[in-house]
Amino acid sequence: MKTFLKxxxxxxxxxxxxxxxxxxxxxxxxxxxxxxxxxxxLNMFVRPLLIFFTLPATLVTFGLFIFVINAIIIMLADKLVDGFAVDNFWWALLFSILLSIFRSALFSLLKDDKKQLDKL
Known part of the structure; x- marks a missing residue:
């Protein structure tokens, strides 16, 4: 149920x-x-492989290459889903950064609700 809600x-x-x-x-x-x-x-299956194969680049850039990996995931989703389109890599990079921020904010609301339910 929690996965579906996410x-x-x-x-x-x-x-x-x-x-x-x-x-x-x-x-x-x-x-x-x-x-x-x-x-x-894609985050579950492809992202760990990409992180593993690009580990040297990720280490050299102090983890900033993860943003590139996230943009690649978005571009793969663009290719796999017909009703979704991203113009280029830079839009995918911006989309992935903003999506991470939005998801963090929304998922934190789920954790707050759980804490409030535990108090009852």
Whole structure:
């Protein structure tokens, strides 16, 4: 249930960011949910491999290369989902940074709700 809720919150963030950023487009709510699920799957399976293979670059840049890996994940989601489009690498980089910020804020709301429920 919590995973499904996280995917829905990520879909909301994708819709909001697609409306804010010119270089990112999403055709509808269903596409946003599919994008969120695809990003979750790519983060689960592809991202660890990319981090492993680019470990020297990540170490040399003190972890900043992770932003490039996140942009690559977004561009892969663009190729896999028909209703989602990112114009170029720079829009994908900006989208991935803002998506991380939005997801952190939204997921922190989930943790606060859990703490309040535990008090009851």
């Amino acid at each position: 995917i829905l919150l990520t879909a909301v963030a994708v819709i909001v960011l697609a409306n804010i950023l010119q270089g990112v487009a999403v055709t509808g709510y269903l596409s946003a949910i599919i994008v969120a699920a695809v990003i979750a799957l």
